[in-house]
Amino acid sequence: MTPARPFALRLFVPSGQPDGMRIVEKTNWSGIGFVVPRSQLKEFTQRPEASRPGVYVLSGPDPEGGADRVYIGEADPLGRRLEQHQTRDFWTTAFAFTSKDGYLNKAHAQHLEARLIRLAQEAKRCRLENAVQGRSITLAEMDRAEADGFLEELLLCCPVLGFRAFEQPTGKPAAMSRRLFHLKGPDASGQGFESPGGFTVLRGARGRTDFVVSASPAWVTARAQLVSQGVFLEETGGLTLAQDYEFSSPSQAAIMLLARNANGRTEWKDAKGVTLKEHQEKAAEAASQEA
Incomplete structure (x- = not known):
């Protein structure tokens, strides 16, 4: 490449x-x-x-x-x-x-x-x-x-210029050089990484089938569109992400898998259980010390 x-x-x-x-x-x-x-x-x-x-x-x-x-x-x-x-x-x-x-x-x-x-x-x-x-x-x-x-x-x-409809994730080889974060919940699991346009979830992630009653209708509509486009596949026991896919934020990625409102910065964690939020705060602190 x-x-x-x-x-x-x-x-x-x-x-x-x-x-x-x-x-x-x-x-x-x-x-x-x-x-x-x-x-x-x-x-x-x-x-x-x-x-x-x-x-x-x-x-x-x-x-x-x-x-x-x-x-x-x-x-x-x-x-x-x-x-x-x-x-x-x-x-x-x-x-x-x-x-x-x-x-x-x-x-x-x-x-x-x-x-x-x-x-x-x-x-x-x-x-x-x-x-x-x-x-x-x-x-x-x-x-x-x-x-x-x-x-x-x-x-x-x-x-x-703020138009990202043609962009596709960088792919798994590039993802392997990045810090991976994991998410788990009822009938939901996945791994992904921070990317320039938001948060990329890797192919094979599992999503809960039905949203909770309190979920925003906008999120329900958004995921239904992803299903109709073939981004998510409907399978027995839940949804499967058919391709690496970049969501606009860690929270959107978490919501699409967990089928409920979620703070992606605390839901996504590394292999040691450290949250994305903690990593971001440490990076910001290190940057301020170097300035």
């Missing part, structure tokens, strides 16, 4: 408002990205980049408390297509990507759309709204290399 390399992003807010449209550029990348609040779509469509081909993502919260709803598409031009999506009620933010030098074409965009849809399906971190899956098209060898290179850079930008 190639080690992660440091990289730099330039973030520009043309309106001067912190919650306004943001423009992102990455060092040595010919692409450019836009984070567009729905209320400021007009500001994007008036820019020259909106007349180019590209790929976009619409994202919005699930009112029932489940994973964010996401729609992935491609367009030429981007601006006109995003305006047509005003008929969709669910989205609050659009992420749009195109090239600065105009080399990205319609075929590149279609390839990117298909790849992003596939990545979102595999990651299972969102509720995908696409009724029709992206078409996998045949590209010339050089065009495919260019599109895949563009995709790599785009995927580096997304988490920094």
